[in-house]
Amino acid sequence: MIRLQSLRWGAARQPLTPPLDLELLAGSLTAVIGANGCGKSSLLKVIAGLQKPLAGSVRVKVPVKGGLSFLPQQQQLDRQFPISLQDLVATGFWGCGQSPEVRRQRLAAVLEDWNLNGLEQRPLMALSGGELQRALLARLSLAEAPVLLLDEPHAALDELGQSLLWNHLHAWHAAGRTLVVVCHDLAAVRQHIPDTLLIKSSGCVFGSSSELIHPQPHVQVAC
Template sequence: MISCHNLQWGPDDRALTPPLNLNLERASLTAVIGANGCGKSSLLKVIAGIQRPQRGAIELAVPRLGGVGYLAQQQSLDRQFPIRLGDLVSAGLWRSPLTRQRRQARLEQALADWGLLDLQQRSLKALSGGELQRALLARLSLTEAQVLLLDEPEAALDEHGLALFWQHVQRWQMQGKTQIIVSHSIGNISQHLDDALMVARSGCIFAPVGELLNQRSSLENVA
């Protein structure tokens, strides 16, 4: 589903890691972990096609337009933009061929799934951080993307929001979606994911989560 061949990325022609070779199968669920500034978010942007790699190549089994869903960190969103929560979530249907009635039904179901039905008329600036994060996740859930790139999706979520998120992660995996999740929540990673990619300046290691967590301190000191 996703293949990285001698991939290098980073700012100003300065590669953040040695070349990465990685193959992720369809319906795989992978965490990306590492120290701040090691290139986790940049890697997602390169896979999404938002940034160009410095070297190497990425092959995707789906087209980036419509086939890849990207959840950026929340601070990249303009909270002053004059849009209601319901309109923000409905943007996930922009490529949908469904009738207007069916689109409305899917929108209402997504709002209900994420506990947002009573908030759909609120402006973005009137939302809490957790409410906005659930809205962004609800928008993503309405897309037909088969590859989901999630940059710190647990940010600002309370206990209920986290439970909803991990329920959807399991649902997306059962639907055959390939997911890459950047996270600093080691507890959730070890509880919900089997494999992780450790990103460090000394190199990237793909391995079972438990194995990587045992070496996390030494690798982050290098990063």
């Protein structure tokens, strides 16, 4: 469960929206949409604890095991860092107490799931944008976090990559994980994600994706 109470975020003394009160239930799947610069990525960082809010509070209630996983945008990564694709994906095991053999089997399965076979030893700088994005998503597949925050997970993905993404998101959702997804593809949001938070400088709006993306009356959420 994620609860935001009177939350304001943005640059110092420059909140991006009026105070936001919102509760996302455990096991929910929610998109975050809005114009460029409205604060979508910043909101995910505040929820993840990577950025302090200007006011209000954030409460993320998760089981002791697993915690929260955050998928950043690619441009926040150092592509010159000397690590292979396989080693990057394997960082998803952090905090897991599984045996080396179980990890080896799970890693092989995840690389196959995300169509990354044959790229295991390739350095980050030699990956295409789509290959790197699938590697980052594969890392999430290894994590046991019950809460997943994904910042533009569809970025750089081709048609196959997008199909893999949505199949995995639905599987994670069906498994009871709580997902919050920043996405610019409104058609995909309407098709795949039941609820949406629309961020606007005049106030945030929460509701079903079909209502918010089509020109129908909106319901204000304490903004």
